[in-house]
Amino acid sequence: MLVIDGSTLEGGGQLVRAAVTLSAITGQPCRITNIRAGREEPGLRSQHIAAVRAVAGLCGATVSGCTTGSRELTFCPGPLVEGDMRIEVGTAGSIPLVLQAWLPAALMIGGRITIVGGTEVPMSPTIDYTARVLVPFLRRHGAEISLDVIRRGYYPRGGGEVMASARRSRLAPFSPADTRETDNCGIVSCSAGLPGHVADRQADAASSALFQATGIRFPAWKDTRPGPGTGSSVTAWLGWMAGCAIGRRGYPAENVGRDAAFNLLAEHHAGGLVDRYLADQLLIYCARAGGSFTSSTCTLHARTMCWLLGLFGFRIRVTGGEVVTFAAEESA
Numbered sequence: 001m002l003v004i005d006g007s008t009l010e011g012g013g014q015l016v017r018a019a020v021t022l023s024a025i026t027g028q029p030c031r032i033t034n035i036r037a038g039r040e041e042p043g044l045r046s047q048h049i050a051a052v053r054a055v056a057g058l059c060g061a062t063v064s065g066c067t068t069g070s071r072e073l074t075f076c077p078g079p080l081v082e083g084d085m086r087i088e089v090g091t092a093g094s095i096p097l098v099l100q101a102w103l104p105a106a107l108m109i110g111g112r113i114t115i116v117g118g119t120e121v122p123m124s125p126t127i128d129y130t131a132r133v134l135v136p137f138l139r140r141h142g143a144e145i146s147l148d149v150i151r152r153g154y155y156p157r158g159g160g161e162v163m164a165s166a167r168r169s170r171l172a173p174f175s176p177a178d179t180r181e182t183d184n185c186g187i188v189s190c191s192a193g194l195p196g197h198v199a200d201r202q203a204d205a206a207s208s209a210l211f212q213a214t215g216i217r218f219p220a221w222k223d224t225r226p227g228p229g230t231g232s233s234v235t236a237w238l239g240w241m242a243g244c245a246i247g248r249r250g251y252p253a254e255n256v257g258r259d260a261a262f263n264l265l266a267e268h269h270a271g272g273l274v275d276r277y278l279a280d281q282l283l284i285y286c287a288r289a290g291g292s293f294t295s296s297t298c299t300l301h302a303r304t305m306c307w308l309l310g311l312f313g314f315r316i317r318v319t320g321g322e323v324v325t326f327a328a329e330e331s332a
Contacts, residue, residue: 154231
């Protein structure tokens, strides 16, 4: 059994999610120790438990230690089997992060999942980032994925609902010839429990800032469907890069829109094919499909993924320069 020190490098929930996914994909049982050891509240939280359950549901895994606060988890996968499941995080835990764990394994066998939790959560990509950047990039390389936001759930109330399905797919190798696809751009501005003009003001501010900086007119979509909580967000994307911002009490709507725009522009000007947040999400797919891609930097999350992939027999070569190249190597 592979023993993984969960306090290594980034040492957070990403390591747990990715480890159980790789275990399911490779059939290699693993034990994760020192889970989130350096965090203010160490051990597993509801969001991590939901991710483990989502992956376990695809492979009939035998799991021990999957409880709130647990600092050690054992995951023994069985064969991957297509299924249909429903996962309730139980809090405003991030639906996109649960999907990050489920999707790589689901693309190997096919499956459907409904997740109830948070779609707009601090320290996480928004569901629009997943839908408008990650999923289209994977589709471009052969993945068959559908994603439907039934209801948005804003932090701290949660209660959002997302349905996703994946068909068994063989991804094409990532190519250094891939382009930024600057015609793939847009803004999603959403709110619930707030006056309708909040989403308008967010979108207008983001659109204005982006047009001034790029000369590109970004189409905007607004989602003001009522939900169980109150909140707002903006996601702006250009090619395979995006910027997200979450509204908060007392913070002007215009600032939320500009924050999303400036976050996107910072990534766009830094260079590379994908933004730094997409880079660490793509590593597990690149390791299996082959090829390479570029980003502006190798973040701590990306370093953690490269290290973890190596434990499971996948090698990623990282080379620097004006941009960083991540390239899959043949496994020994």
